[in-house]
Amino acid sequence: MTSHKDATSLKLSDNSVMTDTANDTGSSNNAIGDSALDNGVDLAAVIDPYFRPDANTIVCGALDDTKVVALAKAGIELVINLQPDDELSFDESAAVERAGMQYEHLPINGAADLKQLKILAFDNILRQHHGKKIAVHCGSGNRVGAAIALRAGWLRGRKMDTAMERGRSHGLTKLEDEVYKRLLVPR
Template sequence: MNRFILPLACLLCAGVAWAGVPADGAVARLPHVAFPAPHRVASGRLQAGDVPVLKRAGIRQVIDLSLDSETPGFDEAAALRAAGIVYHNLPIRGPADLTRANVARFDHLLGDAGTQRTLVHCASSNRVGALVALRAAWLQDRPVEAAIEEGRRWGLKSLEPAVRARLHASTGQAAPRPAS
């Protein structure tokens, strides 16, 4: 009897972990992809061929943080809507758009998504991670380093200095100086 408990426990744990991840392994081949939270996928730029993959994987919503001008040959909104996937666009150009208002809009979109499988993307997932880090600190009262780490899990890379500057400015703390 005991010899069945460990394998059964492993299967149950795998099922729980799998519940928040899209079923189609092709989603794992999206650029800069991460599965940072249950029912959430972060990725880089989408292409037309990705739409059927998202549909098969059970993605119900896409939150696009890129500008339409970044993909002039692909009408992402029309393609996703035609596939029955809800599409939202919150264009983030760069550091200047990392505002409390945009973080609040982003939080609202994620909140509205509930437990629906939702993909959040930009060109490289860097802007995704930036908004996630700011959301974690400003709206969820997470400490700066915990917020940065959460942003990294979602794709934060080159925008990290801008995020740190905003977080330190909002807390009244001086930003740490880089080691020399």
């Protein structure tokens, strides 16, 4: 996994955002430069925070026009926005579509919105776009990581440690305790 701007290689994981069918350890010894995967675009230089949990998934914070253009040049096919409208500073949907990518908006407004129905809707979006190169974002990547961890635990039946690690690889930080508590409750 590549995390943050100073990292330059990618550790391929279990493709947890897209399929969740590989092994639970997420371990692989293959390292590939990110720019090789991204049409030569160094996304880590443009996007901060930047997480790369697998070859087809970019997790980042809030976007702007420059970041949207960079994602499109890197071959991203779909942008999934988890930010509520009041956090957006520009017409992201229009910018993404102008850049030739598809756009999905599923607002998650902090811990209060980390409910099973939202996670089911998130899972539905990921399943509809299976196999595409995607960028998933919120303000910092934290809500993305939370949604991934809850999806892994609630919908994929992953063990607590595995679900939490998947969340962390996708940006989970401040919501970690909340996600842990929610995973303790069977769904």
